Amino acid sequence: MKNLAVFIDSKSGQVAESSKRLLDFVSNWALEHGTSVFVYGFEPFSSELFNAYASIKQYTHIKIPDLVNHNQVIAPLLEDIHQKEIGQFFYVKTLLVDTMASSIANSLQIPLISNVLKVEKVAAGYQLTKSVFSGKATITTEIKGESFLIAFSKSFSIDLPGHVGNSTIIQSEITLEKDPQNILIENHPITGSIPLPDAAIVVGAGRGLKDPSNWAMVEDFAKELGAATACSKPVSDLNWRPHHEHVGQTGVKIAPKLYIACGISGAIQHLAGVNGSRKIVVINNDPEAPFFKHADYGIVGDVFDVLPRLLNKLKSH
Ligand SMILES: Cc1cc2nc3c(=O)[nH]c(=O)nc-3n(C[C@H](O)[C@H](O)[C@H](O)COP(=O)(O)OP(=O)(O)OC[C@H]3O[C@@H](n4cnc5c(N)ncnc54)[C@H](O)[C@@H]3O)c2cc1C
Incomplete structure (x- = not known):
């Protein structure tokens, strides 16, 4: 099985609760399947933050321009993914990661599945439980092959076991270039309230x-x-x-x-x-x-x- 990647969401130096739950899930998943996890995020977190997860090997800070949605812009990231032999990507849906994920899926020609609540390994590949009709129903679907991107819905509420083990991980940085085709016109950060x-x-x-x-x-x-x-x-x-x-x-x-x-x-x-x-x-x-x-x-x-x-x-x- 190839290595796994998690894109985490954060604000003002705090990892989002939904991303913490995802880290728990993916790190346990990696331990079960004897593979490693590489974490990517958009803030310069100390790698010590992830030491409690035995299967996490590296934290990479992605330094981005205002907006990224062009294949050329993510070239350094694709190179990094290639070197780390990453096949499966997990993230909780946010606009920024979603934009990047669709470029990754397109470049690597692998499927991107959204609104996922649960992933299980089955003999033929992987079985996914997906939320549909605005959360009114769920469907299960199967994918074959070892490479895919999975976007968990922000409201995923499955109970997951806590993380296990300890490791010492390393930290690195990737800088993506500004895309001349994209100009950010206005940016209104939300401050002072609980997200x-x-x-x-x-x-x-x-x-x-x-x-x-x-x-x-x-x-x-x-x-x-x-x-x-x-x-x-x-x-x-x-x-x-x-x-x-x-x-x-x-x-x-x-x-x-x-x-x-x-x-x-x-x-x-x-x-x-x-x-x-x-x-x-x-x-x-x-x-x-x-x-x-x-x-x-x-x-x-x-x-x-x-x-x-x-x-x-x-x-x-
Ligand atoms: C395509 C589409 C997408 C939509 N998307 C969304 C969406 O994402 N989110 C969303 O919220 N809506 C959405 N709507 C609108 C939705 O259909 C409703 O119109 C809307 O949710 C009603 O808002 P409301 O309950 O605040 O207002 P109202 O329907 O006006 O209800 C007000 C309620 O307050 C109660 N009330 C009045 N006075 C008091 C009082 N003094 N004390 C206690 N209770 C009181 C009334 O009994 C009533 O139940 C969408 C509609 C469409 C067509």
Whole structure:
């Protein structure tokens, strides 16, 4: 079996939770199959961060220009992949890695499979469980051959065993050149908030909040819980909240341990982005709101009454 590569996602020096779970999975997978893992990322992490994983051999910092989506630009990366005899690539879907992955798949002429939840080795090759129809169903598919790229959905929530073993790994760096065909026009980094896809608790609010000024109440509640804030699509369309908070079929997909939905009806398109949540609490004044059918706990009540009371309770503990 060829060696494995993991592309990790990170922000401000912190590896994303979803990437940590992926590292656990791939390092165990490598141990089981007697092969090695090479990790790639976009920040200069100390290799010690990965020492606890016995099968990880090297961390490579990919230094990139603003945007990369051209085969020529990834040539140094392809050369590195070739030298390390890497056949299988794993990553959690992000725009940057996805763009790179499609170039790798195209250059190496290997398949790229998206929205994967589970991979198993079978006699004929590999069996993959994939999420389809916005998480409403799963399908299993088989691939033959030893080379492929697998993109896990950001909301993958399979329980994986922790990593095992220890190793000393080395660190290296690859610099990709700027692609003259791509010019970054604007870059708005998201600061000061818990990244939605990695948040353990998310408080979402919808049109039931009536006015953007009422979000102070949602933010206070989220802060007390250490939660990220999210919203329904109409709320971001109305510019009541920033677009990066919009969850659903056309927005961010989340899989927190707890999702608290306030004044959100529970339309199918909204559910498509939140149905990976372990527990869902719905607060809505309409007992017929569709969201209640998908809730673990429901509170029928006015959000302007319920949320401050919950906040007071939290503060008094
Ligand atoms: C192609 C397509 C893609 C879409 N993608 C998305 C998507 O990605 N994400 C998304 O969210 N939507 C998406 N939508 C829109 C979706 O269909 C719904 O219209 C939207 O989710 C409704 O938002 P809402 O629940 O905030 O608002 P509403 O439907 O207006 O619901 C407001 C809810 O608040 C409750 N409420 C009102 N006042 C109070 C109060 N005082 N206390 C408690 N509850 C109260 C009401 O009972 C109601 O249930 C998409 C639609 C289409 C057609």
